Amino acid sequence: MCQIKKKIIMNNDSVIFNIFDTLDDGIVLLSNKTSISKANLKAKDWGITENKDLLSCISFNKIDQLTECILSEKDYDTEDIIYFIKGFSKFCKIIYKNEYKLLLFRDKTQFELLKKVKEDFVSSVSHELRTPLTVAKGNVQLLHDFMKNEEFIPQINKIQESLDKIEDIISKLTLLSIAEFGDYVLKKEIIYINNLYKEVLKDLEDKIKEKEIELDFRSCLEIKEGDKFVLYTILKNLISNAIKYSFNNSKIYIQFDEQMIEVKDEGIGIRQEEIPRIFERFYRSPEAIKYAKGSGLGLAVVKYLCNLSNYRIECESKWMVGTTFRIMFKDE
Template identity: 50%
Template sequence: MKFQTLDYIDEAYIILDKIKVKRANMKAKDYGFNENSDIINIMTFNEIDEFIKSIINSKDFNINSTVYFFHGKSKYLSIKYFSKEQVLILKDRTEQELLKKVKADFITSLSHEIRTPLSVAKGNIYILDDFIKEVNLKKNISKVKESLNKIERILDQLTLLSMAEFGSYVLKYDIFDPGKIFSDVISDLENKITNKKIKINFISNVDYLKGDSFVIYTILRNLTSNAIKYSHENSTVKIIINKEKIVVEDNGIGIRDNEKDRIFERFYRGYDAKKYARGSGLGLSIVKYLCELAGYKIDFESKWQVGTKFTVYLT
């Protein structure tokens, strides 16, 4: 392939000789990458020192960052350096970042607007619960309370998704009952469990855990939702919670060997997963993000058409 062919791609493609530009396609020249120029005289970004060290030490480099070009432009770019080939590839992700910001603002606004009437509804339903003694009405009130709590958890999930995208979630440590977390997860997934006739086998030998309860809830919910989603009808999902780990194991479709390296990628869904169930491809990437944030290690074992076992090590 002739180098000129690279003039027709959207990415800036630069061949380097150490920190000097050896060749550059048209997109790269638009950014100021002219031949024989030093890249440190063309652009800068927060991680520029790490980038230069990677070049000097012949190591690959991969990051997303806001890049400032000295002739006046600034862009949010994907920066990839391949040391073996001495190739630098820059991809403009400014528009995607702006869309993320718009989405985050929308979710924040939506959450704020809904939480106010939700708080009023919850307050009134709890007052009614205190005054009404009739058993049948008590049952109805209980269902309303469960539904309102579910709406609140959905809002929390949306907020967490938004914060996870920007890496801005702050851990909130407390002491909580893992059994209550499990009950909330099963309540949220009740329809899915019923529709597929899934049996949930829950094992726990602890009365309390220390940590961020919402992080634990989100990890358990996403792993359990996936287990149910990719399980066969009338099968069993096993959940274990103790002080050392959380385990979610199913006997579902499993993961093919050639897809195992990619399951934590955002939006990635395996070929068979797409055929078997709908999904966004965000669930496991959120789990991975939260595990890294909380200092947990996540591991999995899977065999195609046998099942999958996820283990989150809490200590």
């Protein structure tokens, strides 16, 4: 009976590994701690050989941590450059599941290369555009200061607005790339909430005056620990967005407490079918395009920074009634 049961188990293993052989991931089954009992075709292509010790087939910087988890019967998960016995290396996602004694190597080399190319491209484009943009803005300012014919001042102002918009897009794309590629390291610092709000208010002063918006700011917090740049950028983008889509002489309500930031406006609102798309880069609803100028990047930036900081963002809106955004703080 035991021999029949053993044979069934062996047959099942063969069936499973026939399936594993079709995968692009390297799959390894271990026995006697780090001894390789089974390896699928992909793992064998990489030089992982059955009936050999795992440590003789691969090497990477954190291999001691993996070995310790295998010996102490714990799961393991990391990403690192793996050096294989065949003399090549790959950037892999490494997962060890102790329950099944299964080790998975997911090749992410191409993904990392594409990510690096994309990151370098955004960085290069941003750098190359900023220099001529600065020169153009400087010359426009000179024209504005020395132009004697008042007839052309509106055109100069329009050029200035367009250059400011380009600069804003470049800044937001750069910020998005930093957040997306994980290059930004969160800081822990003491933030004085009222001072933070005043800084945002100062930056948005012209927009507030232009539409004669009244801001109702309430905070029961004096200080909060977090990343000042992240909170400043989130708050500024949400209030700027609220101003943009508010009616003249309307009111915006801002609440900042231990659980959340809430920004509520009495503006044009968002149609329900549009809400799932508002965090997409460059997405702007047909009504938003008609009502106000914008790049469609502000909310994408907010979403990325929330993901980075482990915050949750919520949106409630009624068409032609108003919109409420909430940033919910999780335990950090």
